[in-house]
Amino acid sequence: MGKADADGPGLPDLPPEWGRVVIPDDIAALADEAEQIRRELRRAAAGSRRWRPPTGPVIVLIVAVLTTIAGLAAVTWLRAGRTGPSASTPEPTPAQLVGRPLPALDLVDAGQSPVPLRGLLPVVVLLVDGCTCLEQVAEAARTAPPGVTVVTVADTRPRAAPAGAPVRALADPAGGLRAFLHVPASPDGVTALLADRTGRITLMVPEVASISDHQAELARLAG
Known part of the structure; x- marks a missing residue:
């Protein structure tokens, strides 16, 4: 799993009962969790014509996926800003x-x-x-x-x-x-x-x- 970026944004406050949420360096690491969410949604749709809110564990996974996406986007933006072009050097007189x-x-x-x-x-x-x-x-x-x-x-x-x-x-x-x-x-x-x-x-x-x-x-x- 990944580690927090030294200059990147931290996670938002989450309920303590959700435990420790770790943001991976590669979003592909959440493939298994994403597949579990899709299975939960398919089962809910098959069991009833009326949509039911996902269960507590599924909510945790959804929040983790969305938080990871937002965190990776913010880190990428910050790193791009740090490595962007520097201020132009003044031309000599x-x-x-x-x-x-x-x-x-x-x-x-x-x-x-x-x-x-x-x-x-x-x-x-x-x-x-x-x-x-x-x-x-x-x-x-x-x-x-x-x-x-x-x-x-x-x-x-x-x-x-x-x-x-x-x-x-x-x-x-x-x-x-x-x-x-x-x-x-x-x-x-x-x-x-x-x-x-x-x-x-x-x-x-x-x-x-x-x-x-x-x-x-x-x-x-x-x-």
């Missing part, structure tokens, strides 16, 4: 991303060859999956200090960088970088991400108007 390590993601080039993101450090990453924004990309290429890689990241395939600009065009088909940043693509701007040579994020701007507004952070990338 741009300021909270600063200081975190750049994720070890593989982007792809025009030939679909993998390019490790952390192999491009120090780096200025411009996510252009929502807006090509060639002017902002060209400005970033002009403004970035020597030794700092400027990368554009599109969604499905790399987009051509401005002619003559030292920019590496890559793609992130799996969307791992956007998922890490928790920032949706915007048709009106470029998301900028800066990481130093140790892989630490130094700046994240969801929609950058002009990369030249962040000259101090750019200069520190070359340090």
Whole structure:
């Protein structure tokens, strides 16, 4: 027979003369008692055309079956609540991303060859999956200090960088970088991400108007 659930509901108060009522873990354990109830009811129906209330032992069995069903349903509901989905984790703000390590993601080039993101450090990453924004990309290429890689990241395939600009065009088909940043693509701007040579994020701007507004952070990338 079963045992009481540690967190489950207890039995309702029953007459003491009924004795100890145990709730089994499996309702199938009451098959014999249920069959006895059916036999009692069949005998009562066969003996008289008028229905007679079941006897005392049968009432006890009926109450035990109903109590077991209610108890198992309550326990199942409580356990489902305890194991249900937890509260969602708050999404990090741009300021909270600063200081975190750049994720070890593989982007792809025009030939679909993998390019490790952390192999491009120090780096200025411009996510252009929502807006090509060639002017902002060209400005970033002009403004970035020597030794700092400027990368554009599109969604499905790399987009051509401005002619003559030292920019590496890559793609992130799996969307791992956007998922890490928790920032949706915007048709009106470029998301900028800066990481130093140790892989630490130094700046994240969801929609950058002009990369030249962040000259101090750019200069520190070359340090």
